[in-house]
Amino acid sequence: MSHLDADSKLSDVKIVIDTTVFCQGFNSRSANVRLLKSFLQRTSAELCVSVVVFEEAVNQVRKNIDDANRKLNDVLRLTGDAKSYSKLHVENGLAKFRESLSALLKELDARVLDYPAVRHEDLF
Amino acid sequence: MREFWIILQYATKICFRKALAPNKPFASSGKGYQDALIWFSVVELAQSCDEEICFISANSHDWCQSKNDLQLSSDLLNDLNIQGIVSSRVRFFASLTEFVQQPTIGSPVPPPERGGPPFNYQQILTDSRGSVESMLTDELPTFLRNLSRADAPVEDLEVEASARRLTFNRFTLNPRRNVLSSDWASSLMPLLCAACATHSTRRWTTEARNREDAKPSGQTSPCRNTPLSPPAPR
Numbered sequence: 171m172s173h174l175d176a177d178s179k180l181s182d183v184k185i186v187i188d189t190t191v192f193c194q195g196f197n198s199r200s201a202n203v204r205l206l207k208s209f210l211q212r213t214s215a216e217l218c219v220s221v222v223v224f225e226e227a228v229n230q231v232r233k234n235i236d237d238a239n240r241k242l243n244d245v246l247r248l249t250g251d252a253k254s255y256s257k258l259h260v261e262n263g264l265a266k267f268r269e270s271l272s273a274l275l276k277e278l279d280a281r282v283l284d285y286p287a288v289r290h291e292d293l294f
Numbered sequence: 295m296r297e298f299w300i301i302l303q304y305a306t307k308i309c310f311r312k313a314l315a316p317n318k319p320f321a322s323s324g325k326g327y328q329d330a331l332i333w334f335s336v337v338e339l340a341q342s343c344d345e346e347i348c349f350i351s352a353n354s355h356d357w358c359q360s361k362n363d364l365q366l367s368s369d370l371l372n373d374l375n376i377q378g379i380v381s382s383r384v385r386f387f388a389s390l391t392e393f394v395q396q397p398t399i400g401s402p403v404p405p406p407e408r409g410g411p412p413f414n415y416q417q418i419l420t421d422s423r424g425s426v427e428s429m430l431t432d433e434l435p436t437f438l439r440n441l442s443r444a445d446a447p448v449e450d451l452e453v454e455a456s457a458r459r460l461t462f463n464r465f466t467l468n469p470r471r472n473v474l475s476s477d478w479a480s481s482l483m484p485l486l487c488a489a490c491a492t493h494s495t496r497r498w499t500t501e502a503r504n505r506e507d508a509k510p511s512g513q514t515s516p517c518r519n520t521p522l523s524p525p526a527p528r
Contacts, residue, residue, distance in 0.1 A: 186336055220332050222331045
């Protein structure tokens with residue numbers, strides 16, 4: 171399963187995660203995140219999260235809240251019961267997510283990578 | 295300010311040309327601007343340090359050669375080479391699960407080898423306390439619930455676990471079903487015994503132990519080898 175060499179120094183690595191990792195459940199209750207935290211605490215490995223990934227994760231939450239509100243709207247049309255099926259507040263949800271994600275990244279001692287300033291023409 | 299706009303326009307132009315090409319991380323449809331920015335961040339990070347970089351993404355389609363070949367795509371490797379970065383320094387993992395399953399990171403309970411020496415579960419618990427607590431907190435209730443749904447009832451289960459304290463109030467395995475026959479349970483039981491011996495335990499009841507007692511000699515489970523001593527002071 172592993173494609174790492176036996177002698178690779180995982181303890182020194184930089185770990186960069188993509189937005190899809192957040193979509194799979196990157197929160198403090200996740201077993202994988204706890205294992206990762208334990209690993210980061212035991213070693214000098216460092217978790218790095220691009221600010222682009224952070225904003226994409228927030229945007230994904232916005233999309234999910236919007237989807238949920240659309241479905242709630244369908245239920246509301248069917249039932250006419252606005253009291254029981256009130257919509258979720260997007261901005262409140264996003265603010266809470268930003269806060270909890272920032273706290274988790276701080277807990278993991280993660281480094282936030284700024285927008286890249288690499289010379290694009292070198293890559294082209 | 296003017297310089298900023300010139301740089302922004304130039305960067306946008308380059309990204310646009312790259313999107314039209316299209317080389318990865320851009321898709322053939324031209325989408326992938328965010329992925330390009332993430333990739334440039336990785337390249338920049340690789341330039342700024344000497345360490346290896348483990349890049350974790352569940353979207354192997356956008357980053358890898360193919361779904362079966364989970365190596366970074368040749369376009370991305372080419373980007374690294376152009377920047378003078380040894381391409382083997384950047385490694386791809388298809389999920390966080392795959393990454394944390396690497397041997398160096400360690401699974402807290404490796405599967406016991408047949409005929410090999412018995413594991414020192416107390417030691418595993420001591421060395422990997424965080425991992426074991428995580429596993430117990432997250433997986434044990436689900437595991438036992440699944441057992442129950444599979445008509446192997448688990449009764450009187452109360453598990454309270456947190457990062458600071460792990461307590462098994464009551465834990466009863468009903469021996470009517472062959473619960474211990476699964477590998478998962480076999481490896482879990484001695485760990486639970488060790489956990490209960492090490493952490494505070496109010497009551498530990500397992501009828502499965504009685505069933506083990508009834509077995510002919512020589513068919514003992516690892517659980518039998520683990521002392522159920524009173525909780526050690528922490």
